[in-house]
Amino acid sequence: xxxxxxxxxxxxxxxxxxxxxxxxxxxxxxxxxxxxxxxxxxxxxxxxxxxxxxxxxxxxxxxxxxxxxxxxxxxxxxxxxxxxxxxxxxxxxxxxxxxxxxxxxxxxxxxxxxxxxxxxxxxxxxxxxxxxxxxxxxxxxxxxxxxxxxxxxxxxxxxxxxxxxxxxxxxxxxxxxxxxxxxxxxxxxxxxxxxxxxxxxxxxxxxxxxxxxxxxxxxxxxxxxxxxxxxxxxxxxxxxxxxxxxxxxxxxxxxxxxxxxxxxxxxxxxxxxxxxxxxxxxxxxxxxxxxxxxxxxxxxxxxxxxxxxxxxxxxxxxxxxxxxxxxxxxxxxxxxxxxxxxxxxxxxxxxxxxxxxxxxxxxxxxxxxxxxxxxxxxxxxxxxxxxxxxxxxxxxxxxxxxxxxxxxxxxxxxxxxxxxxxxxxxxxxxxxxxxx
Numbered sequence: 192x193x194x195x196x197x198x199x200x201x202x203x204x205x206x207x208x209x210x211x212x213x214x215x216x217x218x219x220x221x222x223x224x225x226x227x228x229x230x231x232x233x234x235x236x237x238x239x240x241x242x243x244x245x246x247x248x249x250x251x252x253x254x255x256x257x258x259x260x261x262x263x264x265x266x267x268x269x270x271x272x273x274x275x276x277x278x279x280x281x282x283x284x285x286x287x288x289x290x291x292x293x294x295x296x297x298x299x300x301x302x303x304x305x306x307x308x309x310x311x312x313x314x315x316x317x318x319x320x321x322x323x324x325x326x327x328x329x330x331x332x333x334x335x336x337x338x339x340x341x342x343x344x345x346x347x348x349x350x351x352x353x354x355x356x357x358x359x360x361x362x363x364x365x366x367x368x369x370x371x372x373x374x375x376x377x378x379x380x381x382x383x384x385x386x387x388x389x390x391x392x393x394x395x396x397x398x399x400x401x402x403x404x405x406x407x408x409x410x411x412x413x414x415x416x417x418x419x420x421x422x423x424x425x426x427x428x429x430x431x432x433x434x435x436x437x438x439x440x441x442x443x444x445x446x447x448x449x450x451x452x453x454x455x456x457x458x459x460x461x462x463x464x465x466x467x468x469x470x471x472x473x474x475x476x477x478x479x480x481x482x483x484x485x486x487x488x489x490x491x492x493x494x495x496x497x498x499x500x501x502x503x504x505x506x507x508x509x510x511x512x513x514x515x516x517x518x519x520x521x522x523x524x525x526x527x528x529x530x531x532x533x534x535x536x537x538x539x540x541x542x543x544x545x546x547x548x549x550x551x552x553x554x555x556x557x558x559x560x561x562x563x564x565x566x567x568x569x570x571x572x573x574x575x576x577x578x579x580x581x582x583x584x585x586x587x588x589x590x591x592x593x594x595x596x597x598x599x600x601x602x603x604x605x606x607x608x609x610x611x612x613x614x615x616x617x618x619x620x621x622x623x624x625x626x627x
Contacts, residue, residue, distance in 0.1 A: 192355055192356070192357065194218050194219055194222035194357050195222050195225065196355070197219065197222065197332050197357050198219060198222045198225075198226050198332070199226070200298060200332060200354060200355060201298050202230070203230045203231045203232055203233060204231070204232045204233070205233055205234075206233075206234045206236060206258075206294075206296055206297050206298075207223070207233060207235050207236070207296075207297065207298045207299075208235075208236050208296045208298070208300065208321075208324040208328065209235060209236075209237040209240070209301075210237065210301050210302060210314070211237045211239050211317055211321075212238070212240065212241055212316055212317045212319075212449045212450070212451055213241050213315075213317065213363045213366070213450070213451065213457075214301070214314070214315050214316050214317035214321070214339070214363075214449075215237065215240040215241070215302070216300055216301070216336075217243070218357060219302075219332060219334050220242075220245065220246060220300070223255070223300075224245045224246055224248070224251065224255065227246075227251045227254040228254060230254050231253060231254060232256070233254065233255050233256070234255075234256055234257075234258050235255055235256070235257050236258040236259075236294070237260065238260050238320060239261045239263035239512075239513070240265060241263075241364045241366055241451070242265070242364055243265055244265040244269070247268075247275050249274055252274065256274075257269060257270075257275035257276065258276045258277075258278055259276065259513065260278055260280060260320070260513065261282075261512060261514075261515055262512055262513050267511065270510050271509055271510055278294075279557070280514060281516070281518060281519055282319070282320075282471045282515050283471055283472060283475035283476050283477070283516065283519045285319075285471060286323035286470050286471060286472035287323075287472060289320065289323040289327050290323050290327050295327075296327055296328040297328065297329050297330065298330045298331075298332060299321070299324040299325050299327075299328035299331045300332045300333075300334070301314060301321055301325060301332075301348070302315060302333075302336055303315060303333050303334070303335055303336070303339060303348060304335075304337075304340060305335055305336075305337050305341075306335070307341075310349050310351065311347045311349050311350075312350060313339075313341050313342045313346035313347055313348065314342065314346040315339035315340055315341070315342055315346070316339070316340065316342070316457070316460065316468075317449045317450075317468075318344060318345050318346050318448055318468040318469060318470060319418070319448040319470065319471050319474075320470065320471055322345050322469075322470040323470060323472070325348055325352065330354045331348075331352050331354060332353065332354060332356070332357075333350075333355070333356045334357050334359065335357065335358045335359075336359065336360060336361055336363075338361060338362055339363065339457075340457045340458070340460040340461035340462075341461055341462045342460055342463075342468050343463065343464050343466060344466070344468040345467075345468065345469045345470050345473070346468050363454075363457060365452070365453035365454060366451045366453065367453065368401055368423065368452075369396075369397055369401045371398065371401065374399075374537045374538070374539075374570075374571040375399045375402040376402050376406075378399045378402060378535050378536075378537070379401075379403040379406035381569050381571075381573065382403045382489060382533060382569050382574075383407050383410070384574075385487075385533065385569075385574065386407065386410065386413075386487050386531070387485060387529070388410055388411045388412055389411070389412045389413070389414075389485055390410075390413055390414070390485040390487045390529075390531075391413070391414035391437075391438050391439075391483045391484075391485060391486050391487065392415055392416075392417065392487050392489070393415075393417040393418065393419075393480075393488045393490075394417060394423075394424070394489045395419060395489065395491060396419055396451060397491055399491055399536065399537065400421075400423075400489060400491070400535075401421070401423050403489060403535065404421070404427060405423060405426075407427060407432060408427075408430065408432060409432075410432055411432065411434075412434050413427065413432055413433045413434070413435075414433065414434070414435040414437060414438035414442075414483075415428075415435065415446065415447065416438065416440065416441065416474065416480065416483050416486070417447045417448075417474065418447060418449065418471060418474050418475055418515075418516045418520075419447060419448075419449060420445065420449070420450040420451075420460075420466065420468075421450075421451055421452060422452040422453065422455060422456050425452070425455070425456060425459050437485075438483065439482055439483050439484045440479070440483050441467065444465060444466070444467050445465060445466045445467070446467050446469055447467075447474065448468060448469055448474040450468070475516045475520065476519070477522045477526065478523075479523070480519070480520060480522075480523025480524065480526075481524075481526035481527050481530075482527075483523075483527055483530075484527060484528045484530075485528070485529040485531075486523060486524040486529075487530065487531045488520035488523065488530075489535055490503065490517040490520065490521060490533070490534055490535070491535055491536050492534050492536045492547070492560075493506060493511065493540075494540075494547045494548070494552060494553065495536065495547065495549070495565075495568065495589065496549050496550065496552045497548070497550055497551070497582075497585065497601065497604070498562045498585055498586070499562035499568070499577045499585050500558050500560070500561065500565075501517075501534055501559055501561075501564075502553075502558060503559040504557050504559050505557045506553070506556070507553040507555045507556050508555025508556070509555075517559055518560050518564060520532070521534075521560060521565070521566075522564060525564070525566060525578075531567060532564070532565070532566040532567060533566070533567040533569060534567065534568050534569070535568075535569040536570060537570060537571065538592065538594040538597075539594050539597075543594065546593055546594060546597040546601070547570075548570070548589050548590070548592060548593040548597070548601065550601060562585070565578070566578040568588075568589065568592060570593070572592050572593065572594065572595075573591060574592075575591065577589075586601075586605040587605075590602055
């Protein structure tokens with residue numbers, strides 16, 4: 192049927208799921224926005240998307256409202272202006288929330304590859320939490336796109352699951368690789384030096400992760416178990432650096448939950464049994480990750496304070512991204528035999544005018560990863576393992592990773608902080624002894 196006919200299956204008061212990444216169906220989303228004046232209190236939920244977000248237009252208030260499970264550039268303003276919602280949640284937990292009904296999905300709108308001879312389509316580039324949505328939704332509407340690659344793993348969906356289908360060829364959006372910069376390239380070199388041969392990697396998206404992957408060109412027998420599959424990973428596979436041969440789980444297979452890249456990535460994925468896209472309740476589950484020996488989890492941060500608290504989702508109170516899978520993978524890697532949990536970030540921001548290593552997190556900043564979870568921290572000025580360090584030792588180590596221009600100020604804050612905190616702590620102790 193047509194897109195406008197298909198979205199008539201959505202009723203007021205329902206929750207509608209859309210895939211994220213490259214897989215958001217603009218054909219269906221735009222049709223739903225056209226129908227919006229006929230509806231009220233419809234919630235649209237999805238992860239980060241690479242496409243426009245017409246549903247957050249303030250003119251649709253009262254008709255459609257977005258609930259971001261991870262905030263991207265296209266929905267960031269709406270969330271921060273109060274015109275959309277944000278749900279902080281570990282990526283590993285989202286499928287469970289959908290399946291147990293806490294995040295009940297009434298209608299799932301997905302973009303799929305064409306059916307094979309047996310009637311099976313696939314979820315293409317985005318399996319992550321879409322698998323749970325398709326399995327649990329009362330109604331599934333499919334946009335069948337011949338440009339969507341056919342993927343393996345948990346991606347298969349039979350056409351009998353669809354209440355309606357729209358067939359339309361659309362080019363998928365492409366995400367260019369991040370260009371390197373001197374700080375990122377040095378971070379890449381330092382992180383690469385920490386990674387042993389035969390390690391299994393999880394690496395995010397951005398300039399530093401891209402530089403880290405490029406710095407691994409001389410490693411051997413690496414594996415991939417990650418939420419994200421990027422084009423830099425494809426480069427390492429084609430160069431013979433990533434073989435997956437020494438993985439404890441899923442040997443011989445690259446495992447991820449979604450893919451970001453361009454046409455080269457889509458062509459590589461298409462009907463490739465060496466790549467399995469799985470739900471995040473598998474890829475991001477720390478109880479599974481910990482069984483992957485030599486698991487290396489590499490994630491980034493917006494800022495980190497002198498005790499090791501990491502903010503990776505907001506700039507002060509301004510929401511920038513989301514919890515995502517950072518804690519999932521850092522904890523799993525910490526429990527892995529020979530594992531390495533790593534936070535890698537440039538030492539400065541805003542054209543080197545601000546330090547990302549700060550005395551304390553900014554007012555309103557979210558603690559994405561607690562200081563107890565943090566092990567390795569890497570900037571372009573070095574690497575330090577904070578695990579097991581006292582607060583004083585952590586401050587000293589992190590100051591050594593800061594840009595030299597900010598170290599003296601950070602040292603003053605470190606000394607002042609202890610002088611301010613300890614008398615207050617002593618006063619609380621005295622109150623406790625008095626029974627107050």
